[in-house]
Amino acid sequence: AQSVAQPEDQVNVAEGxxxxxxxxxxxxxxxxxxxxxxxxxxGLQFLLKYITGDNLVKGSYGFEAEFNKSQTSFHLKKPSALxxxxxxxxxxVRDWGGANNLFFGTGTRLTVIP
Amino acid sequence: NAGVTQTPKFQVLKTxxxxxxxxxxxMNHNSMYWYRQDPGMGLRLIxxxxxxxxxxxxxxxxxYNVSRLNKREFSLRLESAAPSQTSVYFCASSENPGQIRETxxxxxxxxxxxx
Numbered sequence: 476a477q478s479v480a481q482p483e484d485q486v487n488v489a490e491g492x493x494x495x496x497x498x499x500x501x502x503x504x505x506x507x508x509x510x511x512x513x514x515x516x517x518g519l520q521f522l523l524k525y526i527t528g529d530n531l532v533k534g535s536y537g538f539e540a541e542f543n544k545s546q547t548s549f550h551l552k553k554p555s556a557l558x559x560x561x562x563x564x565x566x567x568v569r570d571w572g573g574a575n576n577l578f579f580g581t582g583t584r585l586t587v588i589p
Numbered sequence: 590n591a592g593v594t595q596t597p598k599f600q601v602l603k604t605x606x607x608x609x610x611x612x613x614x615x616m617n618h619n620s621m622y623w624y625r626q627d628p629g630m631g632l633r634l635i636x637x638x639x640x641x642x643x644x645x646x647x648x649x650x651x652x653y654n655v656s657r658l659n660k661r662e663f664s665l666r667l668e669s670a671a672p673s674q675t676s677v678y679f680c681a682s683s684e685n686p687g688q689i690r691e692t693x694x695x696x697x698x699x700x701x702x703x704x
Contacts, residue, residue, distance in 0.1 A: 484629075509692070518593070518679060519632075519695040565631060576622055576647060577693060579631035 477502045477568045479549075481580035488556045489588050496551040496583045498566030507569035508549045509577060510540055514562045522564075525549060536560070556587045591615055593696035595680050601702045602670045610665040610699050612680030620683045621663035622647075622693065623655060625676040632679060638663055670703045677701070 479500045488494045500506055507526055511519040523534025530542045540551045551564060563584050567577040593614045602608055614621065619640045624632040634647030638657040652674060654666045663682075667674060678699045683691040 511695075518697040521692050521694065524692060576634045576637055577632070579633075581629055581631045
């Protein structure tokens with residue numbers, strides 16, 4: 476069965492500092508991994524995905540994620556955090572079963588401190 | 590393009606009442622999904638529709654029914670609401686069924702409170 480884990484409920488970072496939001500995965504086949512962001516009272520917005528190829532995936536709003544097969548991780552990163560990056564971040568893995576739906580982590584709340 | 594739209598944005602129900610959550614997408618996507626989001630649990634799939642005319646159960650289907658009215662619209666019905674169904678409901682769509690590389694696009698959500 477596919478699953479992802481986000482070990483941190485909350486991450487605080489100062490504005491201008493690099494940020495990392497952690498995600499580890501467990502899959503029975505090739506991993507197809509996604510990051511979504513949710514701003515207050517809004518739906519989920521797609522940030523980036525890893526399907527195959529380069530281990531460093533670039534996405535929207537200056538975010539990138541590093542796929543590490545040996546550590547089964549897919550951490551979200553940004554070199555310089557903005558206050559506007561404060562939101563709830565979800566890592567997800569694609570289901571290989573009939574639904575092709577996404578299995579989501581429990582989310583990490585990122586707060587960027589001015 | 591409006592993307593994925595959901596109505597209503599917010600609803601309060603009494604236990605035992607029924608209601609239908611509406612979802613529509615204008616991206617000509619084939620697949621549509623209903624998820625619920627509960628604190629500390631991420632999103633969980635309720636039902637999905639791989640293509641027009643088909644629906645299937647997801648991880649947590651009990652207490653819900655769905656209708657894929659046409660290619661654009663996918664509704665979620667609570668026949669007899671229970672407090673355990675208090676949640677935020679998200680509709681999503683993706684272009685092709687069976688394409689594991691597909692990105693799902695989400696609506697803004699419906700916040701439901703069952704008293």
